[in-house]
Amino acid sequence: MKEIVQHLGDAIDLVTVHETKFTKDQIQVMLFVPYEPEKSPAYALAFAMLAQSCRKYPNNTAISAYLDDLYGTMLGAGSNAFGNTQRLMLSIDCIADKYAFDGEALFREAVQLAADCLLDPNVKDGAFDPGEFAIQKREAIDAIRNEILNLRLYARRQFHRVVFEGEAAAHDTAGTLEQVEALTPQSVYAAYQELMRRASVRIYCVGPDVDAAAFAPLRDGLLAIPGRAPAPFTFLAPSPLKPAPRYVRVPMSIQQSKFLMGFKHEAPVDQVALRVFHQLFGLAPTSLLFANVREKMSLCYYCVSFHYPEKQTMVVESGIDAANAERVQEAVLAQLRAAAEGQFSDALLADSKRSLINGLRSTDDSCASILGFAFNNYRLKREMDADALIERTRAVGREDIMAVASTFRLDTVYLLEDQK
Numbered sequence: 101m102k103e104i105v106q107h108l109g110d111a112i113d114l115v116t117v118h119e120t121k122f123t124k125d126q127i128q129v130m131l132f133v134p135y136e137p138e139k140s141p142a143y144a145l146a147f148a149m150l151a152q153s154c155r156k157y158p159n160n161t162a163i164s165a166y167l168d169d170l171y172g173t174m175l176g177a178g179s180n181a182f183g184n185t186q187r188l189m190l191s192i193d194c195i196a197d198k199y200a201f202d203g204e205a206l207f208r209e210a211v212q213l214a215a216d217c218l219l220d221p222n223v224k225d226g227a228f229d230p231g232e233f234a235i236q237k238r239e240a241i242d243a244i245r246n247e248i249l250n251l252r253l254y255a256r257r258q259f260h261r262v263v264f265e266g267e268a269a270a271h272d273t274a275g276t277l278e279q280v281e282a283l284t285p286q287s288v289y290a291a292y293q294e295l296m297r298r299a300s301v302r303i304y305c306v307g308p309d310v311d312a313a314a315f316a317p318l319r320d321g322l323l324a325i326p327g328r329a330p331a332p333f334t335f336l337a338p339s340p341l342k343p344a345p346r347y348v349r350v351p352m353s354i355q356q357s358k359f360l361m362g363f364k365h366e367a368p369v370d371q372v373a374l375r376v377f378h379q380l381f382g383l384a385p386t387s388l389l390f391a392n393v394r395e396k397m398s399l400c401y402y403c404v405s406f407h408y409p410e411k412q413t414m415v416v417e418s419g420i421d422a423a424n425a426e427r428v429q430e431a432v433l434a435q436l437r438a439a440a441e442g443q444f445s446d447a448l449l450a451d452s453k454r455s456l457i458n459g460l461r462s463t464d465d466s467c468a469s470i471l472g473f474a475f476n477n478y479r480l481k482r483e484m485d486a487d488a489l490i491e492r493t494r495a496v497g498r499e500d501i502m503a504v505a506s507t508f509r510l511d512t513v514y515l516l517e518d519q520k
Contacts, residue, residue, distance in 0.1 A: 103474055103485075106312055108319040111300035111330035115478075117470050118310040123199060125207050125307030126467035127192045129214055129318065130475070131299035134333050135186040135268040141240075141275025142283055142291030144179035146228075147188045148236045149288065151177035153222040159232060166213070170206055171195050175213070179273045182479055183337035183410030186273055188295065190218055193467075196308045207309035212317055219321035221292065227285035228292075240280050255358035255516045256417065262348050263362035263512040264339055269411055296322075298331040304474060306467040335479045338412040341366055345510045351519040356401060357422040358516040361432055363414040365507035371480060372492040373500040374407065379452035380501060381405050381439055382416060386451055388435040388444060389416065399428045409480060414508055422517035429513060439505035442498050449498060456493050460486045 106114045133143070157163035167173045173194040180187055194210040197203075222229045248254045257272055264270040274280070301322055303315060322328070341364045382389040382405025389403045401419040408415070416432050438444060463473045463486040473486065484492065 108303075108315070109323045110328075112303075112319060112322055113301070114303045114312060114315055114319075115305070115474055116310045116312060117306045117474065118308070119306060119464070119467070119470065120308045122196065122307050122467055124193055124195050124467060125210065125305065125309050126471060127194075127210060127214060128304045128471060129190045129218060130302045130304065131188040131295065132302065132333050133186050133188075133295060133299050134331055135181045135184050135273070137268055137271035137273075137275070138279075139291065139294075140179070140181070140186050140271070140273040141279045142288050143186065143188060143295050144273050144275070145236060145240055145280065145283055146288050146292035146295060147177045147179055147190065148240065149228050149233065149292075150190060150217045150221055151175050152236060153229065153232050154216045155220045155222055156216050158222045158229065160235075170204075170209060170213075171200065173206070173210060173213075175217070181269065181273050183335040183408075184268055185333045185335050188299070190214060198308070207307070207311065208314045211314045215317035215321055218318070219296075219325075221289075223289055226289060228289050230285050233285040233288065237280065237283060240274060241277065244274060244277050244280065251354060251356070251358060251516070252417070252419075255360060255514070256415075258350065258516065259360040259362070259415070259512070259514040262346060262514055263413065263415075264411065267337070267339060269337070269339070269408075296325050297328050300330045300333065302478070304471050306470045335410045337410055338366065339364055339511075341509055342511050345513060347513045349515045349517055352516055353519050354516070355518065356419045357425070357518050359400070359418045359420045359425055359428055360512075360514045361416040361429065361510065362512035362514075363416070363436070363508040364511045365412050365414075365509070367507060368412070369504050369507055370500065371409065371482065372489065373496050373504050374409070375456060376449075376452055376493060376496045377439065377501050377504040378405055378407055378414075379456055380444060380448055381435065381505070384452055384455055386448060388438060388448075389432065392435055393418070393428065393431045397427075397431055399424050399431055403428075403432075413511070422515065425515050425517070433510070436505060436508060440502055442502045444498075444501070446498075449501065453493050453496060457490050460490050460493070 104116050108114050152160050153163055157166050176191050178189050192210045192214055194206045197206050200206050261270045393399050393403045403418040405416045420428050463469050
C-alpha cells in the first residue's frame with residue numbers, strides 16, 4: 101500500500117493509492133474550512149445538493165440514470181467536523197475499467213462527474229433549482245426531527261452541548277431546525293460560492309485505475325474559481341477542562357436512561373498508547389468497563405468509551421436505570437483509577453493490542469479502509485504506515501497505559517433519565 105501525495109495547486113492535494121486487487125475505484129473529494137456553526141448548515145445543504153444534480157444532469161432522475169449507465173456507480177455527499185474544522189465530502193465508487201463490457205473509461209467518467217457536480221451545479225439566476233432544493237431541504241429537516249428516534253445519538257449530541265459549551269464542537273454541522281428552515285435556494289447557493297472560495301481541497305483515490313492525469317478537470321476547475329483564497333484551518337482544538345465537573349440531568353419519557361461521562365486531558369498524550377488504552381478500558385468485549393461495570397456489577401445495559409483526539413476528550417457512554425446513576429459513576433471512576441494504577445492483567449493488555457493489530461493488518465482489505473487510514477494519518481499528523489503502527493502498538497507497555505489513564509479528569513456528567 102503505497103500512498104502518493106501530489107500538490108496540484110494552492111491548497112489542492114491529490115492522494116492516490118494504486119491497488120490492482122480491487123474490483124472498483126473509490127474517489128473522495130474533501131473540502132476543509134474552519135468550523136463555524138452559523139455557516140455549517142448552509143454548507144452541508146449545498147453539498148447535499150451537489151450529489152443530487154448538476155447542470156449536465158439537472159435533476160435526480162437524470163443523474164440516477166447516468167449512474168446506472170456507469171454500471172451502478174455510487175455518488176454521495178456528507179458533512180462532519182473534526183475539532184475546529186468542517187469537512188465536506190463528495191464520494192464516488194465505480195467498478196474498475198477492466199470490467200466494463202464495451203471498454204468504457206469508467207474511472208475518467210467518474211472523475212469528470214465529480215468535477216461536474218462540484219464545479220458546475222444545477223443553478224439558474226443565482227439560486228439552486230427550487231424543486232431539487234425543496235427535496236433536499238425537507239430531507240435535512242426530517243433528519244433533524246427524527247434524531248430523537250435514535251436515543252443514543254440524541255443523547256450524545258445533547259451531551260456535546262454541555263461538555264463542549266462555548267465551542268464549535270457543541271453544535272452539529274447539520275444545524276438546528278430553525279437554521280435549516282431559514283435557508284433558501286439563493287442563500288445556499290451564496291454559501292456554496294463562499295465555500296468554494298474558502299476551502300482547502302484534498303482528493304483521495306484508491307483502486308486499480310488510479311491516474312493522476314485524469315484529475316485535470318477537477319484541478320483546472322478549482323484553480324479557476326474567482327477570488328479563491330483558502331482559509332487556514334486546524335483539526336486540533338483541545339477542549340478546556342471545566343474548573344469543576346458539571347452535572348446535568350434531563351427528564352424524558354424513555355424506557356432506558358442514557359448516561360454519559362466526559363473526561364479531558366490538558367496535556368498531549370502518546371496517540372498509540374491512547375489507542376491501546378481505549379481498547380483496554382472500554383472498547384473491547386473484555387475491557388475493564390464491559391467486564392466489571394456491565395458483567396460483574398450488572399449496572400448497565402452497555403458501557404463503552406470513545407475518544408475525540410482533536411478535542412483531547414474521552415466519553416464513557418452507557419444505557420442504565422436512572423436509579424443506578426451514582427453507582428455507575430463510581431464504578432467508571434474506579435475502573436479509570438485501576439487503569440492509572442496498573443491494576444489490569446497482562447492478558448487484557450495483550451488481548452487489547454492483538455485486537456488493534458488484527459484491525460491494522462486488514463487496512464488494505466478494501467478501498468474504504470485504505471482511504472480512511474490515509475485520512476486519519478493526515479488529520480492526526482501521524483506519519484506512519486500500518487506496519488509501523490503495528491510495531492508501535494506491540495511496544496506499548498503497562499506503564500504507557502498508566503500514563504495515559506492518569507491524565508484524564510472528570511469534566512461533565514450527563515443523564516438523560518426516564519421520567520417516572
